[in-house]
Every structure is written in C-alpha cells, then in structure tokens.
Amino acid sequence: MSESVQQSRQKYRGSKFWEGRLKLSTSCTECHRRKQKCDQQQPCRQCARRYPQPECIYRDVKIPANKREHPSTTVIATPLVRKPALESVGVEEVTETKGATISIATLHQFDTAEGYQQMLSSMVSQLQCNTLSDHQVDQDTASPNLRAKFTWEGGSNNSESQWQLQKSRRKKSSVSPHDIAISSVDPLHFLGITPTTQNAGLLHAFINIITKYVFSIDGKPGPNHYNDVWIPWAMKSPLLAYLGIFSSACYQAEAQRSSPENAALALGYKTKSLRLLNEMLSDPKLATSNEAIxxxxxxxxxxxxxxxxEVVKQHMEGLVQIIKLKGGLDELGPGHCLREMILTTDYCLCVTYDWEPLFEHLVKDPSEYPVHISIPFIDPPSSFVEIASQLKISKETAIILDDxxxxxxxxxxQLDGDVSGLEKAKIASTSTWIQQRISDMPDGSQGPLLVQDFxxxxxxxxxxxxxxxIVSHIPLSKACSLTDLNQLWAVMWQVKLSRWKQIPGIFLFIMLAAAPAAQHTPHGRFLKNMMKATALSMMLDSWEVVDKSxxxxxxxxxxxxxxxEVAMGSSTPKALEFLHFYRI
Known part of the structure; x- marks a missing residue:
C-alpha cells in the first residue's frame, strides 16, 4: 500500500466524518437500522418508546491502539433490562412531600411494609404446595375442554383456531425477532411473558373482554384513560401482564363451575404474580412505582x-404503606386514573365489608354535572320529578328517589354534630313516614304501566x-333479607345494561342497597363488578359526584x-350454579 493511500486514510480517521461513523457504530442495532440518534442507554430512548418494545442490542466496538487497522466489531446480545414502566409515561421516581423528602430506601424502616412482603412470601410458600410450578404454568397444560370455555368477542367461539394459530407460531419461537418479518413475530415475545398458547388465550380474554367492563357497564367503553393509555402501558410490564392472565384464569375457573381457590391453573398464576410483586417490592427503585401500586x-x-x-385486608394495608412512601395519592403522576381507581376501590371495600375508608382526601361538593348521573346521595340542581322526562323514568320512580x-x-x-332528643325523634318519625309511604305505593304487580316498569x-x-x-338502626347487610335480594336480582336484570348505562346514578343507588348482603352469595361477584364499573363510568363525567355519593x-x-356493631367475616367462595347471561 502506497504512502499516499495510508496518509489519506489516517487523515480520514482523524476527521469528524470518522467520528460520526464511530458514533453510529456504537448505537444499538435498532437505531442503526432506522438511522436514528441513540442515547446509548439500556434500553435506549428510541427502543423504550416503541410498542412492542424491541430488544436493545449494542455492538462492542474495539479500536486498535495504533489506529491503523479497521475496527473489529463483536455483536453482543445484551439482555433486555426493563426500566420502570412508569418512566415511559413521564412519571418521576423522586417522591417529595411539602417540607420533606421521602427516600425510597426507607421502605425497610416501616414494619407494615416489611410485614406485607413477609405476607407475600408466606402466601407464595403456602400456595406452592397445591399449585402448578412456574414451568408448568407457562406450558400449554390446558385441555381442549378448557379452551372451549371462553367465547371471544364478536359472539363466535374461535378458541380452537386461536389454538392452532398460536401452536404454529411456537415453532418459530427459537428464531431471532430481527431475522424475520415483524408480522410473523408472536407479540408475546415482547411483553415479558412466556409465549405459550395458554398465556396467549388468557391474555386475549383479559384485554378484549375483562378490561371492557372496567369503565363501562355494558362492555362498550367510550374514550377513557384506562383502556386507551393504561392497558397498553401495563401490558409492557411482565408483572401486570401476568396479573391480567391470573384474572382471566379465575373467570375461566368460574365458567367451569369451580372455585378459583381450588383451580390449580389460577393458583399457579397467582403464585407467579405474587413472586414477581415481591421481587419488585424488594427493589428500592421499583417499590413505589406506579407499576407496583x-x-x-x-x-x-x-x-x-x-x-x-383477610387477604384483601392485608393487601390494603400494604397498599396504604406504599402510598405513604410514595408521598401520597397526589404523587402518582400526571392524570388521575390510578388515584381515582384507588379511591373507588377503597369505597367499594367499605361498601362490602362495612369498614372505614383508609385513604383520606378532600371531598368536594359537585357544582354542575350531567343530568343522567343524578343520584339520591347528593343535593342536585333539580329534583328527580323535574328531570323525570329527561331520564325517561316514571313519576312514581322520581317520587321514590326524591323521598x-x-x-x-x-x-x-346527625353525624355533623350533637343532635337534640327532639330532633332525633323528628328524624325517626320522618323515616317511619317515608317507609310507610313507599310501602303503600303499588308493588308493580298490577296495572298496565307498572307491570313492565322494572x-x-x-x-x-x-x-x-x-x-x-334506617328505621331499625341496623346495617344494610341485615336489613336486606334473602327474599329482598332474590326479588331485586330477578327484577333489576329485566332491564338491559344499555338502559342502566343511561342512568348510572340510579343503577348505583340500587346496587349499593344489596351489595353488603350479597357478598356471600354466588351472584354477589357480579354485583361487585357492576358496582365498581358503574362508579368508574360515572367518574368519566364527574369525579366529584362519585366521590361525594x-x-x-x-x-x-x-x-x-x-x-x-357487626363483624364482617370471610366466607368460602362458591361457584355459580348457573351462568347468568344478562341482557346487553
């Protein structure tokens, strides 16, 4: 090689063009392929913002000391290290309160938080004796009869075709995602969970069926933060994805008329999820993340x-401590979806178990809100009689709601302060009079109009x-007899869910009367689900109305x-003796 050629190459290597090539070669393979700027993090910003998230792989560039030879490159498949998922939505990890800064490392200084982690470890140890191992859970252990229990959206049962499709994809699992077209890659490869047919089917049921009823009464949600932002973000987390699969496994066991407490598959996913959660709580950087919460x-x-x-109570105590370490509910980041979901869940637990709320917050009186979410628990701008035509309810119904x-x-x-004996007597007489007035109203068994007015x-x-x-001064769980519960259950489901969706405030008023007494019954789970979904759907129109109610x-x-004083205990969950196909 002539001296002129060597001099020209040496001059080129010292120029800014050579520096640019070095910088490009130190980028991850994905940024190099797309010709994008890489910040050389793990994963880099460009890879972390994509969904599904690709593997962020770097080349190890070795430059000889004499700089006379071409740089040799060795491709290293760096393991995918996930940062907290909340970073992708711009939530900071630094937790501050007014006048003080709470260090996440102080998690182990709180006895209750340590007790919560010990409870999770103990629960995992107990479940391991009667459940499938992680290896068995991630295998396709489901039989065709199990797979046929789920009916996918659209009304057709195509679980067998899904089974065959996923089975064919498993044959390609050993191929690197960068070596084949993205259209032929199983999405589960990028979600942090084992890509099996069983996991795919249960995750499909969670995303396309279960999540549709979180913020919607009839399973047809409008635009909302949970379905549009939270679920796509949560599925990037292996922990939250496995929890979604666990929820689906519980409903699958219910569809097979078996309690999830006795279903090996559901308990196997529960064990795996609890183990992942415990590992996350042991990491100071992730212990108070939105992902863990x-x-x-x-x-x-x-x-x-x-x-x-008892398990719910322990989880609730652990959540309270994590929120305290986070700095309070207001430190959960932009948007109020997670904060309001926590408060709504706290209220729902109070309804069921008759205990006090655990999260203190400022309750505001609603000023203006849509007419269709009117509910008897708050003072409205107008009475129900005045808005009966807008709500499309009868005058008799409006009178009951106003009373x-x-x-x-x-x-x-009476809770606002000291009430005199005369005022107590007046309230008692008023309660008795209203009770008698409503009792004297027709029960709806006669008359052409009221017979069909469910x-x-x-x-x-x-x-x-x-x-x-109120008149007998007893809890609602005792006031609602089994006869009342059966009558209410038979009548309220004569109304389509699409109709209840038009008057969610009245629907919530009805369910709150029966929820405490129905918790020990098989169909109590459906009431719990509808009660929470109704409150969250009303939250989209006015959180103040839900909070105050x-x-x-x-x-x-x-x-x-x-x-x-009634101690609300636990009971063994019972399987539904029937599958109630309610009217949409």
Whole structure:
C-alpha cells in the first residue's frame, strides 16, 4: 500500500466524518437500522418508546491502539433490562412531600411494609404446595375442554383456531425477532411473558373482554384513560401482564363451575404474580412505582371479587404503606386514573365489608354535572320529578328517589354534630313516614304501566331496604333479607345494561342497597363488578359526584353501625350454579 493511500486514510480517521461513523457504530442495532440518534442507554430512548418494545442490542466496538487497522466489531446480545414502566409515561421516581423528602430506601424502616412482603412470601410458600410450578404454568397444560370455555368477542367461539394459530407460531419461537418479518413475530415475545398458547388465550380474554367492563357497564367503553393509555402501558410490564392472565384464569375457573381457590391453573398464576410483586417490592427503585401500586390494586380487586376478606385486608394495608412512601395519592403522576381507581376501590371495600375508608382526601361538593348521573346521595340542581322526562323514568320512580334523597340528607345530618332528643325523634318519625309511604305505593304487580316498569320495581325494593335499615338502626347487610335480594336480582336484570348505562346514578343507588348482603352469595361477584364499573363510568363525567355519593353512603354506614356493631367475616367462595347471561 502506497504512502499516499495510508496518509489519506489516517487523515480520514482523524476527521469528524470518522467520528460520526464511530458514533453510529456504537448505537444499538435498532437505531442503526432506522438511522436514528441513540442515547446509548439500556434500553435506549428510541427502543423504550416503541410498542412492542424491541430488544436493545449494542455492538462492542474495539479500536486498535495504533489506529491503523479497521475496527473489529463483536455483536453482543445484551439482555433486555426493563426500566420502570412508569418512566415511559413521564412519571418521576423522586417522591417529595411539602417540607420533606421521602427516600425510597426507607421502605425497610416501616414494619407494615416489611410485614406485607413477609405476607407475600408466606402466601407464595403456602400456595406452592397445591399449585402448578412456574414451568408448568407457562406450558400449554390446558385441555381442549378448557379452551372451549371462553367465547371471544364478536359472539363466535374461535378458541380452537386461536389454538392452532398460536401452536404454529411456537415453532418459530427459537428464531431471532430481527431475522424475520415483524408480522410473523408472536407479540408475546415482547411483553415479558412466556409465549405459550395458554398465556396467549388468557391474555386475549383479559384485554378484549375483562378490561371492557372496567369503565363501562355494558362492555362498550367510550374514550377513557384506562383502556386507551393504561392497558397498553401495563401490558409492557411482565408483572401486570401476568396479573391480567391470573384474572382471566379465575373467570375461566368460574365458567367451569369451580372455585378459583381450588383451580390449580389460577393458583399457579397467582403464585407467579405474587413472586414477581415481591421481587419488585424488594427493589428500592421499583417499590413505589406506579407499576407496583397498580399490581397491588389489581390483586386486591381480584381477591375482593372472590371474597377473600383477610387477604384483601392485608393487601390494603400494604397498599396504604406504599402510598405513604410514595408521598401520597397526589404523587402518582400526571392524570388521575390510578388515584381515582384507588379511591373507588377503597369505597367499594367499605361498601362490602362495612369498614372505614383508609385513604383520606378532600371531598368536594359537585357544582354542575350531567343530568343522567343524578343520584339520591347528593343535593342536585333539580329534583328527580323535574328531570323525570329527561331520564325517561316514571313519576312514581322520581317520587321514590326524591323521598330517599331527603331521608339520606336528614340521617347523615346527625353525624355533623350533637343532635337534640327532639330532633332525633323528628328524624325517626320522618323515616317511619317515608317507609310507610313507599310501602303503600303499588308493588308493580298490577296495572298496565307498572307491570313492565322494572326500574320502578327495582327502586322501590332498594328504597325499602334503606328505610328498614334506617328505621331499625341496623346495617344494610341485615336489613336486606334473602327474599329482598332474590326479588331485586330477578327484577333489576329485566332491564338491559344499555338502559342502566343511561342512568348510572340510579343503577348505583340500587346496587349499593344489596351489595353488603350479597357478598356471600354466588351472584354477589357480579354485583361487585357492576358496582365498581358503574362508579368508574360515572367518574368519566364527574369525579366529584362519585366521590361525594360514596362518601355519603359511607357516612350512612357509620351511622347505622352506632346501633349495632357487626363483624364482617370471610366466607368460602362458591361457584355459580348457573351462568347468568344478562341482557346487553
């Protein structure tokens, strides 16, 4: 090689063009392929913002000391290290409070937080004796009969075709995603979970069926933060993805008329999820992340559905401590979806177990809100009689709702301060008069109009339950008898869910009357699900209405407890003896 050629190459290597090539060669393979700027993090910003997230692989560039030879490159498949998922939505990890800064490392200084982690470890140890191992959970252990239990969206059962499609994809699992077209890659490769047919089917059920009923009564949600932002973000987390699969496994066990407490597959996913959560809580950087908080809320809701009272209480205490370390509910980042979901869940647990809310916050009186979410627990701009035509309810229904609104207001007023004996007697006589007035109204068994007015019948039964509790000064769980519960259950589901969706405030008023008494019954889980979904759907229109209404209901429970203290215990979950196909 001539000296002139060597001099020209040496001159080129010292120029800015050579520096640019070095910088390009130190980029990850994905940024190099797309010709984008790489910040050389793990994963880099460009890879972290993509969904599904590709593997962020770097070349190890070795430059000889004499700089006379071409640089040799060695491709190293760096393991994918996930940063906290909350970073992708711009939530900071630094937790500050007014006047003080809380260090995440102080997590181990709180006995309750340590106790929560010990509880998770103990729970995992107990479950391992009766459940499938992680290896068995991630295998396709489901039989064709199990797979046929789920009916996918659209009304057709195509689980067998899904099974064959996923089975064919498994043959390609050993191929690197960078060596084949993205259209032929199983998405589960990028979600942090084992890509098996079983996982794919259960995750499909969670995303396309279960999540549709979180913020919607009839499974047809409008634009909302949970379905549009939270779920796509949460599925990037292996922990939250496995929790979604765990929820689907519980519903699958229910569809097979078996309790999730006895279903090996559901318990196997539960064990795996708890182990992942415990590992996350042991990491100071992830212990107070939105990912960990969302996971605790998810587990708690699932346990609440199947009435595991003691387990729910332990998860709730752990969540309270994590929120304290985070700095409070206001430190959960931009948007209020997670904060309001936690508060709504707290209220729902109070309704079921008749205890006090654990998260203190400022409850504001709603000023203006849409007419269709009107509810008897708050003072409205107009009475129900005045807006009956807008709500498309009968005059008799409106009268009952107005009477109950007046009764709630006068009863809860007794909690505001000292009430004289004369005022107590006046309230007692008023309660008795309203109870008698509603009892004298037609029960709907006669008359051409009231026979088919199932909304009126439902409101009348629920109102009598409330009146019985207030007049007798007993908890709602005792005031609602089994006869009342069966009558209400038979009547309220004669109304389509699409119709209840038009009047969610009245629907919530009815369900709150029966929820405490229904928790030990098989169809109590459906009431819990609908109660939470109705409250969250109303939250999209006005959080203040939901917050004030549930706060008033909790105050009513507190007043009823003064006369009779009832310990709400746990019960063994029972499988549904039938599958209730409600009217959409």
């Amino acid at each position: 969302g996971a605790v809320v998810n587990i708690m809701i699932t346990e609440w559905y199947w009435n595991n009272h 109950m609104r007046f009764l709630f207001k006068t009863t809860v007023h 909304i009126y019948k439902s409101c009348r039964i629920a109102a009598l339950v409330y009146c019985n509790a 549930m706060y008033t209901y909790v105050n009513l429970q507190r007043w009823l407890r003064r006369g009779s």
